[in-house]
Amino acid sequence: MLVPHPRGPLTEGVVRALRGDGDLPQAAAASTERPGVLEDEDLQLALWMLFELHYRGFDDVPAESEWDVALLGFRAALEDRLEAELRALTKSTVAKALRAVESTEDFAEQLFVLIEGADGPSVAGYLQREATKEQVVEFLRQRSIYHLKEADPYSLVFARLDGAPKTALAELQYDEYGAGRPERLHQTMFGDALEGCGLDRRYGAYVDEASAVTLATSNVASLFSLQRRLRGAAMGHLAAFEATSSAPCRKIARAIERVGLPEVVRTYFDEHVEADAVHEQVAVRHICGALVAQDPALAEDVLFGAAACLAVDALAGQRLLDSWGADPGPTLTAEAS
Numbered sequence: 001m002l003v004p005h006p007r008g009p010l011t012e013g014v015v016r017a018l019r020g021d022g023d024l025p026q027a028a029a030a031s032t033e034r035p036g037v038l039e040d041e042d043l044q045l046a047l048w049m050l051f052e053l054h055y056r057g058f059d060d061v062p063a064e065s066e067w068d069v070a071l072l073g074f075r076a077a078l079e080d081r082l083e084a085e086l087r088a089l090t091k092s093t094v095a096k097a098l099r100a101v102e103s104t105e106d107f108a109e110q111l112f113v114l115i116e117g118a119d120g121p122s123v124a125g126y127l128q129r130e131a132t133k134e135q136v137v138e139f140l141r142q143r144s145i146y147h148l149k150e151a152d153p154y155s156l157v158f159a160r161l162d163g164a165p166k167t168a169l170a171e172l173q174y175d176e177y178g179a180g181r182p183e184r185l186h187q188t189m190f191g192d193a194l195e196g197c198g199l200d201r202r203y204g205a206y207v208d209e210a211s212a213v214t215l216a217t218s219n220v221a222s223l224f225s226l227q228r229r230l231r232g233a234a235m236g237h238l239a240a241f242e243a244t245s246s247a248p249c250r251k252i253a254r255a256i257e258r259v260g261l262p263e264v265v266r267t268y269f270d271e272h273v274e275a276d277a278v279h280e281q282v283a284v285r286h287i288c289g290a291l292v293a294q295d296p297a298l299a300e301d302v303l304f305g306a307a308a309c310l311a312v313d314a315l316a317g318q319r320l321l322d323s324w325g326a327d328p329g330p331t332l333t334a335e336a337s
């Protein structure tokens with residue numbers, strides 16, 4: 001993958017610095033009051049590029065850039081802005097869930113309550129009901145930003161865990177990585193789905209058209225997973241992701257069939273109907289529940305990670321539906337029931 005096209009002063013500076021053609025913008029440029037961090041495509045793309053140095057990197061950037069001190073410092077300024085916005089956005093949800101945890105002393109149940117209370121728009125419901133073939137394909141292109149590296153952010157957390165939650169994360173990731181069968185690697189299955197639509201399956205192929213919130217969906221998982229202090233948030237994020245996947249995947253599989261895309265396109269989604277019904281239990285009870293049992297101080301951040309995942313997902317879904325002029329229909333809460 002080559003470095004994406006810049007979308008403003010932050011990304012222009014990052015691209016210059018990555019190519020060794022000039023200096024980064026002043027960190028202050030990122031930390032001044034740029035409104036709406038989640039919808040700031042220049043900021044989200046800059047962050048996405050800097051995180052990407054820890055995943056597959058870019059063919060036109062030296063591998064040593066991963067630990068370049070100036071790049072890391074600039075990334076930290078962007079991360080601070082994103083984390084502050086996520087904390088503000090989820091503050092009341094997290095506080096309410098934390099009070100419930102303290103009164104019931106059942107962390108896993110309260111995490112389920114938080115997740116089930118999410119009321120974002122149902123993109124899957126729209127896709128199933130009335131989306132055109134072009135809209136289903138557009139959905140897959142936007143989703144490719146994350147699904148071609150699906151599960152990878154959470155693997156960065158392994159070394160920060162111990163005991164039961166580590167074992168449970170390994171169980172979940174074993175499935176995500178194909179359970180011993182390379183052709184069942186979920187990233188590969190998503191690539192097969194893209195190819196089945198006649199799309200480019202190469203990693204990052206559609207990053208230049210990814211919206212700010214699509215990039216944010218990926219960035220939030222990276223933000224939480226790359227910092228040890230945020231390991232609780234990373235696992236909460238994973239739990240919310242897994243627990244809001246099975247029912248929507250069933251609807252998306254039906255949408256794919258309805259618009260007449262080939263069978264291979266729906267295989268990825270069929271797989272997730274079954275797999276994520278199991279994964280949500282593993283993630284909520286055996287990873288997050290066990291982690292908080294080991295270290296109760298992590299409870300707030302686990303809830304924060306889950307709430308952040310749901311909030312960003314809701315925003316990404318709303319923006320996609322807005323771009324289609326679509327009626328969101330029933331909310332996620334109704335969809336899950």
Ligand SMILES: [Fe+2]
Pocket residue numbers: 150176186272
């Ligand atoms: Fe998966």
Ligand SMILES: [Fe+2]
Pocket residue numbers: 176242275276279
């Ligand atoms: Fe999963």
